[in-house]
Amino acid sequence: MSSHLVRRRPAVVRQEGPATRRAAERPRQGQQDAASALPALRTSAVFTATGSSARGLTAAEAAGRRAVHGPNELPAVKRGRPWRRFVAQFTDLFAIVLLVSSALTFLAYWLGRPREPATLQLALAILCVVLLNAGIGFAQEYSAERTAQSLRAMVPHTCRVLRDGERRELPARELVPGDVVILEAGDAVPADCRLVEAHEAAVNNAALTGESDPVARVAEAVPPGPPLEARNCVWMGTDLVAGTGKAVVFGTGAATEFGRIFRLTAAAPRQRTPLQRQVAVMARRVAGAALATGAALFAIRAPSGQPFVDTFVFSLGVMVALVPEGLPATLSVSLAIGVRRMARRHALVKQLLAVEALGSTSVICTDKTGTLTQAEMTVVQLWADGVSHSVTGVGYAPAGEVADPGPVRELLRAAALCCNARLVPPSGREPWRVLGDTTEGALLVAAGKAGLDPAREEARTPRVAEYPFDSVRKLMSTVHRDGDGGHFAYVKGAPVELLARCDAMDRAGKRAPLTETERAGVVAAADGMAGQGLRVLGVARRQVAGPRPPLEDVETRLTLLGLVAMYDPPRPEVRDAVDACRRAGIRIVMVTGDHPLTAEAVARRVGIVRDPAPTLVTGARLDALDDDSLDDLLAGSVELLLCRVAPEHKLRVVTALQRRGEVVAVTGDGANDAPALKHADIGVAMGASGTDVAREAAVMVLLDDSFASIGTAVGLGRSVYRNIRKFLIYLFSHNIAELVPILAATFAGFPLVPITAVQILAIDLGSDVLPALALGAEPMEPDVMNSPPRPRHERLFSAAVMGRIVFLGGIQALGVCAVFFWHIHASGIPYADFTKSDPVYREAITMVQAGIVVSQFFNALAVRTDRQSVFRAGLLTNPWLLAAGCFGIGLMAAISYVPPLQAVFHTAPLDPADWAVLAGLGALLLVAEECRKGVLRRRAAAPKGGTR
Ligand code: ATP
Numbered sequence: 001m002s003s004h005l006v007r008r009r010p011a012v013v014r015q016e017g018p019a020t021r022r023a024a025e026r027p028r029q030g031q032q033d034a035a036s037a038l039p040a041l042r043t044s045a046v047f048t049a050t051g052s053s054a055r056g057l058t059a060a061e062a063a064g065r066r067a068v069h070g071p072n073e074l075p076a077v078k079r080g081r082p083w084r085r086f087v088a089q090f091t092d093l094f095a096i097v098l099l100v101s102s103a104l105t106f107l108a109y110w111l112g113r114p115r116e117p118a119t120l121q122l123a124l125a126i127l128c129v130v131l132l133n134a135g136i137g138f139a140q141e142y143s144a145e146r147t148a149q150s151l152r153a154m155v156p157h158t159c160r161v162l163r164d165g166e167r168r169e170l171p172a173r174e175l176v177p178g179d180v181v182i183l184e185a186g187d188a189v190p191a192d193c194r195l196v197e198a199h200e201a202a203v204n205n206a207a208l209t210g211e212s213d214p215v216a217r218v219a220e221a222v223p224p225g226p227p228l229e230a231r232n233c234v235w236m237g238t239d240l241v242a243g244t245g246k247a248v249v250f251g252t253g254a255a256t257e258f259g260r261i262f263r264l265t266a267a268a269p270r271q272r273t274p275l276q277r278q279v280a281v282m283a284r285r286v287a288g289a290a291l292a293t294g295a296a297l298f299a300i301r302a303p304s305g306q307p308f309v310d311t312f313v314f315s316l317g318v319m320v321a322l323v324p325e326g327l328p329a330t331l332s333v334s335l336a337i338g339v340r341r342m343a344r345r346h347a348l349v350k351q352l353l354a355v356e357a358l359g360s361t362s363v364i365c366t367d368k369t370g371t372l373t374q375a376e377m378t379v380v381q382l383w384a385d386g387v388s389h390s391v392t393g394v395g396y397a398p399a400g401e402v403a404d405p406g407p408v409r410e411l412l413r414a415a416a417l418c419c420n421a422r423l424v425p426p427s428g429r430e431p432w433r434v435l436g437d438t439t440e441g442a443l444l445v446a447a448g449k450a451g452l453d454p455a456r457e458e459a460r461t462p463r464v465a466e467y468p469f470d471s472v473r474k475l476m477s478t479v480h481r482d483g484d485g486g487h488f489a490y491v492k493g494a495p496v497e498l499l500a501r502c503d504a505m506d507r508a509g510k511r512a513p514l515t516e517t518e519r520a521g522v523v524a525a526a527d528g529m530a531g532q533g534l535r536v537l538g539v540a541r542r543q544v545a546g547p548r549p550p551l552e553d554v555e556t557r558l559t560l561l562g563l564v565a566m567y568d569p570p571r572p573e574v575r576d577a578v579d580a581c582r583r584a585g586i587r588i589v590m591v592t593g594d595h596p597l598t599a600e601a602v603a604r605r606v607g608i609v610r611d612p613a614p615t616l617v618t619g620a621r622l623d624a625l626d627d628d629s630l631d632d633l634l635a636g637s638v639e640l641l642l643c644r645v646a647p648e649h650k651l652r653v654v655t656a657l658q659r660r661g662e663v664v665a666v667t668g669d670g671a672n673d674a675p676a677l678k679h680a681d682i683g684v685a686m687g688a689s690g691t692d693v694a695r696e697a698a699v700m701v702l703l704d705d706s707f708a709s710i711g712t713a714v715g716l717g718r719s720v721y722r723n724i725r726k727f728l729i730y731l732f733s734h735n736i737a738e739l740v741p742i743l744a745a746t747f748a749g750f751p752l753v754p755i756t757a758v759q760i761l762a763i764d765l766g767s768d769v770l771p772a773l774a775l776g777a778e779p780m781e782p783d784v785m786n787s788p789p790r791p792r793h794e795r796l797f798s799a800a801v802m803g804r805i806v807f808l809g810g811i812q813a814l815g816v817c818a819v820f821f822w823h824i825h826a827s828g829i830p831y832a833d834f835t836k837s838d839p840v841y842r843e844a845i846t847m848v849q850a851g852i853v854v855s856q857f858f859n860a861l862a863v864r865t866d867r868q869s870v871f872r873a874g875l876l877t878n879p880w881l882l883a884a885g886c887f888g889i890g891l892m893a894a895i896s897y898v899p900p901l902q903a904v905f906h907t908a909p910l911d912p913a914d915w916a917v918l919a920g921l922g923a924l925l926l927v928a929e930e931c932r933k934g935v936l937r938r939r940a941a942a943p944k945g946g947t948r
Contacts (some may be wrong), residue, residue: 038194038250038326039222039230050248053177054196056162065176072175072191072252085141094287094323098133101320102126105313114308118758119313121904125761126320132765136329143336157692159190160435162246167422169435171558179249184244184420184436185468186671186691189234192251192258195219198467201236201243206694208257215242228257230245239346239693241671244420244468259700275356275724277470279331280727280797286735287323292741294319317757318454318742330727330769333334337722341780346703347713348687354699357681358665358717360790361586364710365642365650365666365680368592368599369535370689371707372606373568377442380534382408383525384562385507391449394442396423398430398448405450410506411562415539416447416454417461418478418490420468423448437469438689439535445494455460461488463546464810467554470592471672472646473497477554479544487547489554491540493646494595495526495563498538502560511559522560526595529565535594536565556709570605577711578607585788586714589640589657591650591666596643603641606707614639614695619649630656647672654680663792665710667702668694684710711785718790720778725796726863727775729804733859734768736809737852741817750831752841754820759849759905762895765854767888771860773882778864781873785899808859811928815852815921820844842908846896850910851918853892857885858922867936870926 038046047053058063089095105123109115157172160182167182175181181193195217208228215231217240222231234247236238237258253259298315302308338355339530342348349355369375376396382389384407393400402408421436423444434441444454447601461480464487469476475493482488491498499522504511514522526536540558540775581588588608592599596616603609615637622645623882625633634640634656642653647670654676657664664683669675669690674697683700686705695701702709741754747749823844824834832839860881876882895901897909 028083036224036227038222039227039232041194043196043219044223050178050194050250051652052180052248054162054180055165057176057178058164061175062163062174062179065178066174068250069176069255071173073173076255081138082138086134086138086725089137090130092137093284095130095134097287097291097323098126098130098320101316102130105316108309108313108316116309116313118756118906119309122313122317124236124755125758129134129320129761133329140329140332140336143677144820157188157190159187160184167435175249175252177249177252181247181249183234183245183247184242185240185244185470186693187240188692188696189236189238189240190629191236191249191253192256193234193247193249195232195234195245195247197246198232199244199468201245202241202638204239204241205235207237208235217243218244219245224591239671239696241472241693242468244466246503253827274722275335275796277329279327279724279728282797283324283327286732290319290322293322297742297746306751314757316439317760318739318753320757320761322739322760324731324735327728327731330731330772330776331724333773334720334724334727337777338716340615342700342713342716344710345712345716346706347716348701348703349699349713350701351699354682355717355720357663358700358714359719359721360663360792360794361717362662362789362792363583363587363589363662363683364707364714365589365591365653365657365664366707366710367667368594368602369426369568370669370686371667371702371703372574372590372608372898373570373600375438375568375689375705377438377443377535377566377568379446379564379566381529381565382411382446382562383529383565384408384411385505386521386525388525390445393445393449396434397426398423398432398445400445400449402446402450407508408562409452410509410541411451411539412443412450413452413457413566414445414490414541414561415443415492415537415564416452417463417480418459418476418492418539419443419454419872420466438568439537439566441526442535443564446564467551469493471670472648473555474593474644475501475555477551479554481547487544487549489542489544489549491542491555491558492564493538494593495522495536495538496595496644498540498558499523501542501555502538502558503939504557504559506559506561514560522563526563527597529563530595530597531601532565533605534565534567534597535598536563538563568602569601569939571706571708573706573708574606578708580711580715580785582607584714584718587638587662589639589642589653591642591645593645594643596641599641599643603639609639609641611639614641616641616643618643619645622649622652626658627656631660634660647676650676651679661792663789665700665714667707667710668698670694674699715780715784718784719778721790722781722784722866723776723778725801726778727772728796729801729808729863730775730856730860731768731772732805733812734763734852736806737812737816737855738763740813741811741820741848744817745820748821748831750824750834750837752834753845755845755848755852756906759845759895759907762891762905763849763852763856766891768794768856770884770887771856771881774884775860775863776877777880778878783828783868804863807932808862808925808929811925812852812855812859815855815924816848819847819851819917819921823847836906839908842906843910843914846905846907846910847914847918849905849907850892850896850914851921853888853920854915855922857889858926860885862926865933866938869931869933870929879923 021697038049041049102123103342105119105126109119109123112119158169159172161170162180163167170758175191177318181190196216196219198219201217203217204214205211217234218232220232235258236256297318298311301311335355339349366372379391379392382391389403389408391400419440421434421440421444422431423441424435426432449455461482463478463480464480467477474497475491477489477491479487479489502515505514505518529536539561541561542558545555579587590599590603590608596618600609600616650666650673654664656664662683665683665684666676666680669686671693672692677685677694677697682700683698684700684702685694687701687703738755738760741834745754761850823840829839861870861875864870895905896907
């Protein structure tokens, strides 16, 4: 259960100070008393007990209560004091190895006779490495948390409330006890509330009780009992998964049941992504290899007659130098950059995991309305009794006309009565908009264009019962009392479902039996409109016996009033995004509750369908297929549209695609989409229009709801993966260039080292860090969507990557070995006569260090592409990388020329000819790598090629 508690975010979480805590605790007792008394009260008494009314609170009353009860927020989860978290960084395996090494080096310095300043320098350098690493880790953790918080704040948690008798949308933190909230399926319950109206309502109480089956909720009084078991209460942190309702708030913020339990739970442990785990394993392996190398070097050099302490310190230094200390931090930074870039492009990633998975997405199952289209519905055509009526105007502004409105007035009146949405007049720069379902908004607008006033109609025939829309029935019904005390049910929904429940049609106000020919005529009319890409709804009516008839009596033997068709323009940016996905080998499957003809027309408009005969599969056909046949269907059809499906079908298709080894991203907005969103590799929820439940279940939230943002996020995910691979090749190849000269010198019997541990540390933590970060932040390459998706189980350290590390590292190593031994030999001094202070030796080791730094500059340019020539890709396209490389060379120059640094690093000033030689070696590396890429390009001339 605790996992639910920490995963969920029922209300805004804020930092809590002692004063606000006390303020929040004061009213809690009163709220708890209310909680135990309210379930047994009748609806009218609930309003009295909470000092509220059926019109909700007034704005002034709400402000007063807010001052007493504070905002409806939970206290922030504390992750421990900063100093503790800083200290925790030292418990990491690397940190421990390095701390022990530093202590041993200090000890060696202390015991050494005479005491060598170089040993002390090394001990201090290692300590600096540990501190630096801990600092980076700590800062990284903090910024990751802040990013997560700020990203979360970008999707505000809002709710619908009655204030001064008006329906408003407010941030959930504004709620106070006494507020009347309006709940719909998919809403997260924003506070503890007692229901005063419930229509087929059911909640998922998993966050509180661990029980995830939906439980029905009612509005009537129930006998006293434990508050959590009261069937007429809903609790903060739980979700309304079906139906609709109205409820009076009695507990807010920390005074809610959820708030009480929330305090008791600890923060969720941060989870590492598979990529982070792979890198951690690799880093650990390299650290193990470093330890073994250090031990081996010690074993080889100890008998050579060198002082024991020198050999020990040297071996320890090599070991420390080879440990890839900064790697995990660089990786996190790179992933975090990816997350930020995605957020800037409207895709909020809730888990780092999604950044990786996005890169290998091979199928996107997408909704239609709102994702491919603008979800701006306009009724353009009406059909009643065999006659079509056009409607003019665009959007939700009430400007436009219905041609010959007389025969369709009853159709539009019924449609408008059977709606929960509300039109909001323009304010400031905002045009007319809809609060609620856009399909219903369009019906209200059309009714207005026919001269009807939905509010007046509602007042004349008040609603007494509601059977909310659900995507399985595909119908919604309401029951109204007319002026004579009779009751009428109005039903609207998908034409096929509705027609199956009609036995008559309205003919000039009279109920006439529906013949088979007429039925076929209705279907043809509906198909004709759907074929133009319009969403079609049928509307029907019947008289019912009383105010609350059972659903079976309402939705049967109906009289069809007519059809309503609405246009929802495609989003202009989607076509390009669909094309990009095609080029990237990503399959797009449209999943919609709409009619197949509507679906096909829209899919064609946005480019998802090009084939003259795409595969159209309805929910009913899916039900008839067993798993094997479904697999065959998915394997056989490239262009697949799933139509008239319910959310359960989504889950089945996602699972089947995953069985085929696909990495599936799926979009969803309703409460019923949650299982598919959770099951998919990447659940994508809609930030603007989706439900709270879907947003909770998803790992990515689209701020603009657009399919194009998914395409961009996939591209960015691929780019993050590529960048990580680039800096891993860059960092690991120079390890080879550091190690090989040491081994070569040892085996050649040279008594000193060709590069000291302090020099290696200067490379690892000085000149190499910034280029690695700059590689991790490389801009998205234009061709990133030109290759097929990365296989699901491809390892980061694949044979190709390892081969490249050895290739690049090997060339660097050969180069620096050559300059070192050339210097030594050119001097003519026998190996045994070399001492640490020998100017030739100092020059030679300076050449080795500078050689690695310079060749790393060229290496950084080389790793930017896999196959394409870097000259074609553009050498100047990542200015940060060039700046970082120049900084590294500048640092090296300072180490070579500045006397205090010369003293620390045992270096000597290089002359221009030396730099020219090193630059030549670096250029050679670039040329060798260009040749390798040329060979690869030629081999992959067949168009199948993978990465660039
Ligand atoms: P899309 O892919 O377009 O987003 P969807 O999968 O969300 O569609 P639903 O919202 O389940 O589809 O709608 C299915 C059908 O139900 C629609 O084609 C329409 O005929 C009908 N319908 C949609 N909204 C309502 C509503 N509020 N009341 C009654 N019927 C509706």
